[in-house]
Amino acid sequence: MVRRLVRQKFGSAVVVALLGVLALLIAFTAGADGARGRAFQTASLALIVLGAGAVSRDVSSGAVQMILARPLSRTDYLLGRWLGVLAAFGVFLAVAAALVVLFALAIFPAMRADVEPLSVPALLRGGAGALLDGLLFSATLLCLSTFLPGYGDLVAYFLAVVGLGALQGLGGALHRPEISSAALLVRENLMPDTDWNAILSGQSSSLEPVGRWALAVAVLLLTAAVVFRRREFAYGHD
Amino acid sequence: MHIPGKGASPRGEPRRTGIIAAVISVQDVSKTFGRFGRRTRALDGVSLQVTRGETLGLIGPNGAGKTTLLSCLLGFLRPDSGSLSVDGLPVDDLRVRARTGYMPERLGFDADLSGARFLAQHWRLAGGDPARTEAAIADAAERVGLERPALARRLKTYSRGMLQRIGVAQATLRDPELLFLDEPASGADPLGVAIIRDRILDAKRRGATVVLNSHQLPEVERVCDRVVFIDHGHLTREETLTGETASRRRAVIRVPAERAQAALEALAASGCAAEPADGGALRLAAADEAAVSAAVKALALADIPILEVRSSAELEELFRPGAAT
Numbered sequence: 255m256v257r258r259l260v261r262q263k264f265g266s267a268v269v270v271a272l273l274g275v276l277a278l279l280i281a282f283t284a285g286a287d288g289a290r291g292r293a294f295q296t297a298s299l300a301l302i303v304l305g306a307g308a309v310s311r312d313v314s315s316g317a318v319q320m321i322l323a324r325p326l327s328r329t330d331y332l333l334g335r336w337l338g339v340l341a342a343f344g345v346f347l348a349v350a351a352a353l354v355v356l357f358a359l360a361i362f363p364a365m366r367a368d369v370e371p372l373s374v375p376a377l378l379r380g381g382a383g384a385l386l387d388g389l390l391f392s393a394t395l396l397c398l399s400t401f402l403p404g405y406g407d408l409v410a411y412f413l414a415v416v417g418l419g420a421l422q423g424l425g426g427a428l429h430r431p432e433i434s435s436a437a438l439l440v441r442e443n444l445m446p447d448t449d450w451n452a453i454l455s456g457q458s459s460s461l462e463p464v465g466r467w468a469l470a471v472a473v474l475l476l477t478a479a480v481v482f483r484r485r486e487f488a489y490g491h492d
Numbered sequence: 493m494h495i496p497g498k499g500a501s502p503r504g505e506p507r508r509t510g511i512i513a514a515v516i517s518v519q520d521v522s523k524t525f526g527r528f529g530r531r532t533r534a535l536d537g538v539s540l541q542v543t544r545g546e547t548l549g550l551i552g553p554n555g556a557g558k559t560t561l562l563s564c565l566l567g568f569l570r571p572d573s574g575s576l577s578v579d580g581l582p583v584d585d586l587r588v589r590a591r592t593g594y595m596p597e598r599l600g601f602d603a604d605l606s607g608a609r610f611l612a613q614h615w616r617l618a619g620g621d622p623a624r625t626e627a628a629i630a631d632a633a634e635r636v637g638l639e640r641p642a643l644a645r646r647l648k649t650y651s652r653g654m655l656q657r658i659g660v661a662q663a664t665l666r667d668p669e670l671l672f673l674d675e676p677a678s679g680a681d682p683l684g685v686a687i688i689r690d691r692i693l694d695a696k697r698r699g700a701t702v703v704l705n706s707h708q709l710p711e712v713e714r715v716c717d718r719v720v721f722i723d724h725g726h727l728t729r730e731e732t733l734t735g736e737t738a739s740r741r742r743a744v745i746r747v748p749a750e751r752a753q754a755a756l757e758a759l760a761a762s763g764c765a766a767e768p769a770d771g772g773a774l775r776l777a778a779a780d781e782a783a784v785s786a787a788v789k790a791l792a793l794a795d796i797p798i799l800e801v802r803s804s805a806e807l808e809e810l811f812r813p814g815a816a817t
Contacts, residue, residue, distance in 0.1 A: 312600070315600045315601065315602070315603075316596060316598055316599070316600025317600035317601055317602065318600065319563075319566070319568055319594075319596055319600055320594065320596060320599070320600050320601070320614070320662070321617060322566075322567070322568065323566055323589065323592060323593075323594035323672075324589060324614070324617035324618055324619075325586045325587075325589040325590040325617075325618070325619055326586075326589070326617060327586060486568065486569045486570060487563070487568040487569070488525070488560070488563055488568065488569055
């Protein structure tokens with residue numbers, strides 16, 4: 255995945271820009287360590303470049319048929335794709351963290367910039383939180399990519415976020431709380447917003463949010479596996 | 493082999509049956525695409541068997557169902573009804589896949605990969621020893637005439653012919669026992685066609701079972717032991733091209749076009765039945781050695797230059813509409 259990204263000029267430019275912005279954002283974020291952690295969690299946006307179309311691009315290019323003609327199960331292929339995306343994301347986070355350290359320890363002091371000192375535990379918690387968020391986001395994209403063409407996974411994800419938000423609002427406007435509740439239920443269980451910094455620093459009880467997150471990841475991966483195992487691949491009826 | 497609704501072979505020869513050890517078995521397979529009134533029946537009750545070491549050619553017009561049949565054999569498509577197996581195992585069993593090489597009509601790849609990385613990826617996917625990757629790639633590339641500088645280039649810079657060659661190289665990595673080739677020589681130059689043919693013949697020599705889908709009928713004739721004709725999802729005919737049960741082979745002698753009439757007269761005078769074809773070609777009624785020898789002798793005595801003598805199953809004639817019945 256990393257090699258694939260580097261070879262894509264547009265993708266690598268976006269990722270480099272994201273790295274710079276993210277590092278500056280984290281380094282400049284003032285306030286408690288939690289704020290820096292939350293800033294780090296925006297790193298999940300990099301998965302838009304790293305993880306979108308992970309399966310659908312192979313399907314549209316016909317590469318998937320050549321791969322699946324080899325002694326590799328469909329589940330293993332999916333898992334490999336997901337782990338590849340996560341590996342690339344892990345590299346991205348590591349570089350981002352290194353840049354933050356570089357800014358905090360070398361560049362900002364040289365510039366005499368007035369920023370809060372860096373806390374290494376907070377940085378590690380931020381990185382871990384970003385990775386865990388990325389795990390869920392990439393599982394969502396992977397699941398959608400098993401049956402949607404091109405970058406339909408990304409479009410569907412953002413439509414779902416907007417749609418569920420709109421449904422919550424609509425339920426309130428129509429005085430139909432069951433609509434709002436249903437939308438909230440789906441959102442909380444499939445797209446849970448987990449405050450990893452609070453959980454990892456022991457400031458909040460971790461059982462329920464971690465459970466929701468783990469359930470969402472498991473459901474998405476299982477759905478991806480089931481859909482992909484049943485999927486057919488044709489490139490014409492000749 | 494069983495062809496639904498078509499009965500025995502044209503020459504009434506016994507057909508292959510399940511008694512012969514079939515490595516690939518297709519039983520009454522049907523496959524339909526589309527929904528809600530726009531349904532296309534790509535395969536309709538197809539049954540066939542391929543014996544170990546046999547090279548089977550799939551012949552038919554565009555849209556006949558050949559690629560669909562290959563896709564079913566590789567487990568990419570699930571038939572609506574019927575069954576497919578390889579050595580009694582489901583076609584998508586990983587033990588079958590470990591013995592399979594496949595080349596699709598359109599090669600699917602990450603265009604930014606170099607040829608070497610593409611082959612390395614498939615070597616590892618095929619279960620090849622990582623320590624032998626370099627040697628295996630070099631060997632595979634050499635066998636299809638791809639030189640080292642070409643391997644270093646990205647696949648997106650490859651011509652169609654080069655892609656076909658590297659496609660055959662990846663399909664034949666680890667010398668698979670089962671080889672499925674979909675239009676392998678399409679777009680290849682004459683040298684490429686010859687190289688691809690040689691690789692198929694190599695596979696045959698080491699006992700691989702090959703299923704070849706190709707519109708290049710002369711190539712099919714050169715490498716296949718048997719061909720089946722597919723049209724509108726049905727198997728309509730089979731022809732055995734090699735062995736004792738070989739059907740329909742005729743000798744073709746080519747002479748200068750302006751001497752064709754004289755050649756026909758010379759052959760008729762010597763008792764050899766022949767008919768004219770395009771470009772000075774004369775089709776003899778028989779293909780046995782004695783008939784060909786007699787015809788060549790008659791032409792030589794008549795002082796008519798012989799440009800070419802070959803044996804042909806005349807698949808092109810069988811391919812024409814109405815011939816496959």
